[in-house]
Amino acid sequence: MDxxxxxxxxxxxxxxxxxxxxxxxxxxxxxxxxxxRKVVGFLPVYVxxxxxxxxxxxxxxxxxxxxxxxxxxGDAYYQSYICRIPRSTIELGVTGRLDFVDGLLxxxxxxxxxxxxxxxxxxxxxxxxxxxDTPQNFDPEIGGTYYxxxxxxxRADLERLTGRDITDAALRASIALYNENRRLVRAVYDARxxxxxxxxxxxxxVVMRAGLMMPVEEHNALLADYLAALDIEDRPRKDxxxxxxxxxxxxxxxxxxxxxxxxxxxxVVEDDxxxxxxxxxxxxxxxxxxxxxxxxxxxxxxxxxxxxxxPNEADKGRFHVERVKQTGxxxxxxxxxxxxxxxxxDRPMICGRLSDAGIPNMxxxxxxxxxxxxxxxxxxxxxxxxxKLWS
Amino acid sequence: MTVAxxxxxxxxxxEMIAGNYDAITSAHETGRxxxxxxxxxxxxxxxxxxxxxxxLPEINAIQNGMRRLSGDYIMEAEKGGHSEDVCTYxxxxxxxxxxxxxxxxxxxxxxxxxxxxxxxGCYTFMKWFELLRxxxxxxxxxxxxxxxxDGHSTPNMIDxxxxxxxxxxxxxxxxxxxxKFDIDRLREILALSAKAEDDLVWxxxxxxxxxxxxxxxxxxxxxxxxxxxAFRGTEEAVxxxxxxxxxxKARLDAGQGPTLPDGSVLTDQKYRLVVEGPPNWTSFRxxxxxFADEGAVxxxxxxxxxxxxxxxxxxHDPADPLRSLAEYCLGCYTNRNLPSxxxxxxxxxxxxxxxxxxxxxxxxxxxxxxxxxxIMREVERRTGKPGAFIETDLVDPRYFSPANxxxxxxxxxxxxxxxxRGANKAx
Ligand code: SF4
Ligand code: SF4
Numbered sequence: 001m002d003x004x005x006x007x008x009x010x011x012x013x014x015x016x017x018x019x020x021x022x023x024x025x026x027x028x029x030x031x032x033x034x035x036x037r038k039v040v041g042f043l044p045v046y047v048x049x050x051x052x053x054x055x056x057x058x059x060x061x062x063x064x065x066x067x068x069x070x071x072x073x074g075d076a077y078y079q080s081y082i083c084r085i086p087r088s089t090i091e092l093g094v095t096g097r098l099d100f101v102d103g104l105l106x107x108x109x110x111x112x113x114x115x116x117x118x119x120x121x122x123x124x125x126x127x128x129x130x131x132x133d134t135p136q137n138f139d140p141e142i143g144g145t146y147y148x149x150x151x152x153x154x155r156a157d158l159e160r161l162t163g164r165d166i167t168d169a170a171l172r173a174s175i176a177l178y179n180e181n182r183r184l185v186r187a188v189y190d191a192r193x194x195x196x197x198x199x200x201x202x203x204x205x206v207v208m209r210a211g212l213m214m215p216v217e218e219h220n221a222l223l224a225d226y227l228a229a230l231d232i233e234d235r236p237r238k239d240x241x242x243x244x245x246x247x248x249x250x251x252x253x254x255x256x257x258x259x260x261x262x263x264x265x266x267x268v269v270e271d272d273x274x275x276x277x278x279x280x281x282x283x284x285x286x287x288x289x290x291x292x293x294x295x296x297x298x299x300x301x302x303x304x305x306x307x308x309x310x311p312n313e314a315d316k317g318r319f320h321v322e323r324v325k326q327t328g329x330x331x332x333x334x335x336x337x338x339x340x341x342x343x344x345x346d347r348p349m350i351c352g353r354l355s356d357a358g359i360p361n362m363x364x365x366x367x368x369x370x371x372x373x374x375x376x377x378x379x380x381x382x383x384x385x386x387x388k389l390w391s
Numbered sequence: 392m393t394v395a396x397x398x399x400x401x402x403x404x405x406e407m408i409a410g411n412y413d414a415i416t417s418a419h420e421t422g423r424x425x426x427x428x429x430x431x432x433x434x435x436x437x438x439x440x441x442x443x444x445x446x447l448p449e450i451n452a453i454q455n456g457m458r459r460l461s462g463d464y465i466m467e468a469e470k471g472g473h474s475e476d477v478c479t480y481x482x483x484x485x486x487x488x489x490x491x492x493x494x495x496x497x498x499x500x501x502x503x504x505x506x507x508x509x510x511x512g513c514y515t516f517m518k519w520f521e522l523l524r525x526x527x528x529x530x531x532x533x534x535x536x537x538x539x540x541d542g543h544s545t546p547n548m549i550d551x552x553x554x555x556x557x558x559x560x561x562x563x564x565x566x567x568x569x570x571k572f573d574i575d576r577l578r579e580i581l582a583l584s585a586k587a588e589d590d591l592v593w594x595x596x597x598x599x600x601x602x603x604x605x606x607x608x609x610x611x612x613x614x615x616x617x618x619x620x621a622f623r624g625t626e627e628a629v630x631x632x633x634x635x636x637x638x639x640k641a642r643l644d645a646g647q648g649p650t651l652p653d654g655s656v657l658t659d660q661k662y663r664l665v666v667e668g669p670p671n672w673t674s675f676r677x678x679x680x681x682f683a684d685e686g687a688v689x690x691x692x693x694x695x696x697x698x699x700x701x702x703x704x705x706x707h708d709p710a711d712p713l714r715s716l717a718e719y720c721l722g723c724y725t726n727r728n729l730p731s732x733x734x735x736x737x738x739x740x741x742x743x744x745x746x747x748x749x750x751x752x753x754x755x756x757x758x759x760x761x762x763x764x765x766i767m768r769e770v771e772r773r774t775g776k777p778g779a780f781i782e783t784d785l786v787d788p789r790y791f792s793p794a795n796x797x798x799x800x801x802x803x804x805x806x807x808x809x810x811x812r813g814a815n816k817a818x
Pocket of ligand 1: 083084085086109110111112113250251337339340341342343
């Protein structure tokens with residue numbers, strides 16, 4: 001018999017249905033509600049959603065097709081040794097599921113998504129398509145100047161797309177909304193880290209992912225409700241170990257995988273799934289030049305992740321170690337998509353730093369359409385047991 | 392056993408490379424500083440201004456691939472926790488370090504004094520040098536070259552690269568070398584670069600002739616050697632390209648094709664191909680011979696443009712040295728977006744009157760490979776010429792299947808024959 005569904009559970013199920021819907025009905029409805037509305041999609045890892053919002057557009061996070069789409073056309077575009085997300089994204093495109101999307105941003109994460117930006121230009125010439133390159137030089141005078149210009153260009157592109165100016169005041173208002181969103185997102189993560197039995201990993205995951213498919217105002221309200229619901233959530237506390245998940249910032253694992261990790265005896269207290277809403281770690285300034293503020297936030301207050309260069313050797317992996325400490329994780333599961341250059345090239349360095357800090361870690365690979373959960377459950381279970389044994 | 396037959400320019404190049412390895416491995420004795428850096432966006436002229444030697448890990452991996460050492464190195468790196476999925480150049484390099492870091496001259500490489508992370512056209516570069524930095528703990532200078540996502544560089548991109556050159560790279564190299572930067576010295580060096588570049592382009596464009604006096608892929612990798620590595624900007628490179636030009640001109644005048652590894656000359660050229668993607672190095676000669684056996688010559692290739700697209704008109708410019716270096720980095724082949732790559736390849740098929748585009752898709756290299764199936768189909772569509780797709784790897788011998796490659800090539804040539812017959816009938 002199913003457990004009675006709690007308020008938090010109801011919110012999560014609603015979010016799950018949004019995430020699961022590969023026809024993107026919620027975004028379509030948003031667009032249809034008023035003439036002239038535009039939807040601007042974006043791929044992992046980071047774009048300044050504030051700018052898209054200030055343009056009056058809906059920023060729509062696209063994270064591939066998960067395990068809910070049969071990839072027929074997409075495989076004809078990629079060799080077997082390339083990850084899944086570009087194929088299922090192409091599948092979404094050629095099957096018309098993205099026909100309502102007016103623009104698409106391909107941020108820098110790796111050469112696969114970079115090249116996909118050009119493929120999109122060739123395949124969908126009517127869609128405004130932009131590759132968005134964030135700086136790898138973090139000096140405000142150098143990388144900051146470059147980035148502020150890039151943001152200015154992005155603003156101009158969006159203005160062309162919509163035919164409307166984006167005023168500084170509108171942008172500041174959007175920044176404030178996204179600051180609110182980031183605060184609420186952090187609060188959910190904190191709440192989960194404090195009492196992980198109340199917030200299953202798969203639930204938190206869909207609550208975050210759905211937020212990238214609806215207007216931020218709506219998501220802010222939803223997060224506030226979810227936080228309140230978590231407060232009164234009553235779930236049995238299990239003797240699980242607390243783990244952080246890293247390496248999963250781009251192609252997303254199927255929900256079954258998240259559930260398997262938990263069923264194997266691990267509470268997820270930190271992760272880098274669909275990182276865009278935690279990419280900036282502090283409020284973006286709402287006074288002064290808003291583009292400069294977004295630039296400064298990226299340079300000064302963004303997470304360490306594989307699509308960013310780490311200028312000082314000593315800082316490599318520091319973020320991961322600190323997050324483990326802050327969230328009280330007892331171990332790290334480094335879960336990387338198969339064939340993922342960023343996650344896999346970083347793996348020895350990040351896991352090395354975790355080991356140096358005495359943090360137990362294990363790794364495995366997955367694909368968005370991984371079906372076999374047994375091996376993952378076994379590995380995660382053995383990992384949980386080993387932590388319990390040695391702690 | 393067949394003895395490899397080399398053209399005089401190849402011998403000259405061999406000496407140059409050996410000389411550079413000797414200079415690198417004797418750096419301790421001579422007191423010279425050594426940098427590691429990458430081929431695309433290679434700033435050799437700048438390094439020369441500071442008297443810093445240029446060691447290129449990609450080239451070391453190629454050397455180790457050709458000498459069949461890379462397979463073991465890769466496995467060594469994989470045993471050490473490096474994923475089987477990532478670029479084998481990186482693993483060949485890291486595995487070589489694990490085995491004593493021995494240069495092709497048998498002497499150990501010195502540790503680099505600086506890692507010049509010229510970050511152009513490939514994501515892996517960034518992590519490769521983060522990995523090396525963890526080992527060597529030496530200064531690492533990052534030059535971020537933005538990708539030409541819209542098919543061209545913008546003033547903002549150029550300014551950004553120039554600024555990094557001025558404020559990060561040059562001061563960094565001054566510090567490592569103790570030598571003060573002299574922009575006039577850079578101008579002199581760039582003038583020599585441009586001279587050699589003219590001759591390289593002349594040679595590459597002889598592929599338009601029938602028969603082609605060059606093979607622009609298998610032979611081409613030799614032709615680009617000096618200019619893509621530690622010699623661009625040197626007198627030696629100028630001399631090399633003068634000699635190469637004479638050699639190619641002599642063949643052109645004689646109506647001769649390129650010399651093959653077995654010493655024969657490929658003058659009877661049945662198929663003219665444009666090739667996209669890097670070659671396989673572990674079975675390089677065997678791979679080349681498969682083409683030669685069928686009378687196929689490569690008339691143009693994209694791999695010979697990874698270290699600069701000189702044939703599209705770019706030259707290093709002494710009049711505006713830093714901007715010229717920035718434009719050079721921005722314009723390397725893999726830093727151009729996919730529509731531009733389709734344009735370039737389709738244009739090659741037309742300009743070089745090729746029978747079609749062959750893609751050699753490299754497992755290691757997402758920068759090249761992601762999107763190549765679309766590139767192939769798009770070039771086919773635009774030119775009406777058939778394309779073909781083969782899959783190999785750079786330096787991992789596990790991913791070179793001679794039987795598969797040969798089969799694919801044979802059916803491709805049959806397809807071209809059929810197409811020709813169809814065209815003849817229609818005419
Ligand atoms: S999963 Fe990894 S390799 Fe694939 S597109 Fe994302 S970052 Fe790139
Ligand atoms: S991924 Fe490609 S371009 Fe990058 S280092 Fe490897 S072979 Fe070179």
